[in-house]
Amino acid sequence: MTAPPQSALSQRPSKALLVGLVLSGVLALLVLAVLLVAGGPVGFGLAALLAVAPLPVLLGAVLSLDRLEPEPKLNLAFAFAWGAGLAVVLGIALTVLGQELFVRAGFGAAVVDDVGAVVLAPVIEEALKGSALLLLLRRRREIDGLTDGIVYASLAGLGFAAVENVGYYLLAFEEEGAGGAVQLFVVRGLIDPLGHPIYTSLIGVGVAYALTRRTAGRYAAIPLGYLGAVFLHGLWNGAATTGSLAWLGLAYLVIMVALIALIAVTVAERRHLVAKMGAYLPGYGQTGLVTEADVTMLSTLPGRKAARKWARRAGLGRAMSDYQQAATELTMLHLRAERQGMDPARFAAERDAYLAAMAHARRW
Numbered sequence: 094m095t096a097p098p099q100s101a102l103s104q105r106p107s108k109a110l111l112v113g114l115v116l117s118g119v120l121a122l123l124v125l126a127v128l129l130v131a132g133g134p135v136g137f138g139l140a141a142l143l144a145v146a147p148l149p150v151l152l153g154a155v156l157s158l159d160r161l162e163p164e165p166k167l168n169l170a171f172a173f174a175w176g177a178g179l180a181v182v183l184g185i186a187l188t189v190l191g192q193e194l195f196v197r198a199g200f201g202a203a204v205v206d207d208v209g210a211v212v213l214a215p216v217i218e219e220a221l222k223g224s225a226l227l228l229l230l231r232r233r234r235e236i237d238g239l240t241d242g243i244v245y246a247s248l249a250g251l252g253f254a255a256v257e258n259v260g261y262y263l264l265a266f267e268e269e270g271a272g273g274a275v276q277l278f279v280v281r282g283l284i285d286p287l288g289h290p291i292y293t294s295l296i297g298v299g300v301a302y303a304l305t306r307r308t309a310g311r312y313a314a315i316p317l318g319y320l321g322a323v324f325l326h327g328l329w330n331g332a333a334t335t336g337s338l339a340w341l342g343l344a345y346l347v348i349m350v351a352l353i354a355l356i357a358v359t360v361a362e363r364r365h366l367v368a369k370m371g372a373y374l375p376g377y378g379q380t381g382l383v384t385e386a387d388v389t390m391l392s393t394l395p396g397r398k399a400a401r402k403w404a405r406r407a408g409l410g411r412a413m414s415d416y417q418q419a420a421t422e423l424t425m426l427h428l429r430a431e432r433q434g435m436d437p438a439r440f441a442a443e444r445d446a447y448l449a450a451m452a453h454a455r456r457w
Contacts, residue, residue: 107167113228114171117178121256124181132263139271140262143278144255147286155247155290158359159240160394161366162421168235172225172245176252176289180221184253187217207334215292215326218253222289223296223319225249230304237425238366240359242301243294250289257289258282285345288329291352295321298358307433325351366424367392373427374420382451383420391420409457416454423447 129137156163191213195205226245229236236242258281265273281288299318303311325348332344370392377383390396397417404413426443429435 110167110171114174117174120178120182124256128259128263136263136266139266139274140259143262143282144258147282148255151251151286155244159244161363164235164244169248172248173252175225176222176249177256180253181256184218184221188213210334211327211331215323219292219322219326222249222253222293226297226300236301236304238305238362239298239301240362242297243355246293246297247290250293254289291348292322292326294355305432369428370424373424382455412454412457416451419447419450
C-alpha cells in the first residue's frame with residue numbers, strides 16, 4: 094500500500110526519544126517534588142512562579158527562529174525535557190561528587206565552592222545539556238542547518254534553567270524571604286534569562302555544522318562549540334562569585350556579543366533559504382505545483398502568514414500549511430544534496446514524495 098503524501102512531512106516517532114522524554118520528564122518532576130517538600134508550599138509556589146513566568150516569552154523567542162521550517166514537536170519536547178530532567182539530576186550529582194573530591198584533597202570550603210561554580214558546573218552542565226544534541230544525531234535529517242542546532246540547544250538550556258531557577262529562588266526565599274527571591278529573579282529571570290540557552294547554543298552550532306558541512310575538519314566544531322559554551326558559562330559564574338559589578342558587566346557584554354552572533358547566524362540562514370527557494374522552486378513550474386506567486390508567498394514570513402490566514406477563512410488552513418511545509422522541505426532537500434551530496438535514487442524518491450504532498454495540498 095502506498096503511503097499517503099502527508100507522510101513525507103513527518104517521521105515515525107523515535108522510541109529512543111520517547112523513552113528519553115518520559116525518563117527526563119519523570120526526573121524533572123521528582124526534583125520539583127523534592128524542592129516542594131524541602132521548601133514548603135509557600136516558598137516553592139513563589140519559586141516556581143518566578144521560574145515559569147518568563148518561559149512563554151523565552152520559548153516563543155527561541156521557536157520564532159525556526160518558523161520557516163519548524164522542527165518536530167517530539168524532538169523539541171525531548172530537548173527541553175532532557176535539560177529539565179536528566180541534565181539537572183546528573184549535573185547536581187556530578188558537581189557534588191567533584192566538590193567532595195576537592196574536600197578530601199584538603200581544600201577549604203570557599204575554594205571548593207568557587208571551583209564548583211567556576212569550573213565543575215560549566216564543564217559538567219554544558220556536557221550534559223549538549224548531549225541532547227548528540228542524541229538527536231540519529232535524527233540527523235531534522236538538523237538541516239545551524240539554526241536547528243541553536244533551537245534544540247536553546248530548549249535544552251531553557252529546560253535546565255527553569256528547574257535550576259526553582260532551586261535558586263527557593264534558597265533565596267529561605268535566606269532572605271520573598272524580597273530576596275524577587276531580587277534574584279531580576280538578575281536570573283530578567284537581566285540574564287538566556288544564559289543557559291546561549292552557552293549551550295554554541296554546542297548546537299558545532300553539532301549542526303558537523304552534520305551539514307563536508308569540510309575535512311567539520312567534526313572539530315563539536316569540541317570547539319563545547320569549549321566555547323564552557324568558557325561563557327564559567328565567565329559568568331566567575332564574575333558572579335567576585336561580586337564585582339565591573340566583572341559582571343564585562344561577562345554580560347561578552348555573552349550579549351555571543352547572542353548577537355547567534356541571531357546573525359539565524360538571519361543569514363533564513364535569507365539563504367529564501368534565496369534558494371527562489372533558485373530551486375521555479376524549476377518545478379512545469380509541474381503546475383509552483384507558480385511565481387507561490388514562490389513570492391513562500392519567500393517571506395508575512396507572505397506565508399497571510400496565505401495561511403486566507404486559507405483558514407476558506408476552510409483550507411491545513412492544506413496551506415502542508416503545502417508550505419512540503420515546499421520548504423523540498424528546498425531543504427536540494428540544500429542537503431548541494432552541501433553533503435546524496436544518492437540520486439534517494440534524492441529522486443524524497444523529491445517525488447514532497448511533490449506528491451504539494452499536489453495533494455493544492456488539489457483542494
